[in-house]
Amino acid sequence: DIVLTQSPGTLSLSPGERATLSCRASQSVGSTYLAWYQQKPGQAPRLLIYGASSRAIGIPDRFSGRGSGTEFSLTISRLEPEDFAVYYCQQYEKSPFTFGPGTKVDI
Amino acid sequence: QLQLQESGPGLVKPSETLSLTCAVSGGTVLSASYFWGWIRQSPGKGLEWIGSIYYTGSTYYNPSLKSRVTTSLDTSKNQFSLRLSSVTAADTAVYYCARSSSWYFDSWGQGTLVTVSS
Numbered sequence: 001d002i003v004l005t006q007s008p009g010t011l012s013l014s015p016g017e018r019a020t021l022s023c024r025a026s027q028s029v030g031s032t033y034l035a036w037y038q039q040k041p042g043q044a045p046r047l048l049i050y051g052a053s054s055r056a057i058g059i060p061d062r063f064s065g066r067g068s069g070t071e072f073s074l075t076i077s078r079l080e081p082e083d084f085a086v087y088y089c090q091q092y093e094k095s096p097f098t099f100g101p102g103t104k105v106d107i
Numbered sequence: 108q109l110q111l112q113e114s115g116p117g118l119v120k121p122s123e124t125l126s127l128t129c130a131v132s133g134g135t136v137l138s139a140s141y142f143w144g145w146i147r148q149s150p151g152k153g154l155e156w157i158g159s160i161y162y163t164g165s166t167y168y169n170p171s172l173k174s175r176v177t178t179s180l181d182t183s184k185n186q187f188s189l190r191l192s193s194v195t196a197a198d199t200a201v202y203y204c205a206r207s208s209s210w211y212f213d214s215w216g217q218g219t220l221v222t223v224s225s
Contacts, residue, residue: 035212044218095167095169102153
């Protein structure tokens with residue numbers, strides 16, 4: 001299985017600041033087979049980014065993704081209060097499709 | 108707008124079979140563009156893809172669960188289902204149904220907590 005490692009585990013920031021989250025894969029997932037999700041307490045994950053860098057419908061442009069191979073990142077350019085949540089990466093290069101353990105962005 | 112809603116027992120006894128259904132509204136399980144899947148989330152194992160089904164009935168399962176998982180479609184009710192046999196406490200989790208396109212999950216149900224306990 002492809003193992004995804006996310007860092008840091010927790011990111012403590014303030015509204016208006018920039019957040020950069022990392023996702024590392026145990027083997028290459030190509031340049032497109034990586035997605036990012038946001039999850040708030042008591043809610044299902046919400047798709048933010050697919051194909052490593054394409055924003056899902058309705059996702060604000062302050063969210064951006066980049067990377068390829070085994071190194072990927074999600075950047076939130078200016079944190080809004082509603083962005084404080086847990087973020088997961090997911091690879092879909094190879095079955096079984098796996099998720100990272102998450103990065104919590106809190107105040 | 109697509110909506111997914113899980114339903115099923117919240118408590119299952121060890122060694123029994125967990126059965127969940129996902130009702131789809133605002134879309135059709137007969138779409139050739141999507142797969143219909145199940146993902147679970149537990150404190151110990153995080154998010155785990157269980158399996159998915161295509162409108163043709165083709166199924167795709169996580170090898171770690173494959174021996175215990177069955178997914179099916181009910182096109183007359185526009186819903187799909189999950190069965191997980193021989194459950195243990197390790198199967199206690201929030202179970203989500205979701206739609207996937209190219210194997211990323213673009214729409215999710217709200218999730219349902221299933222506890223395995225006698």
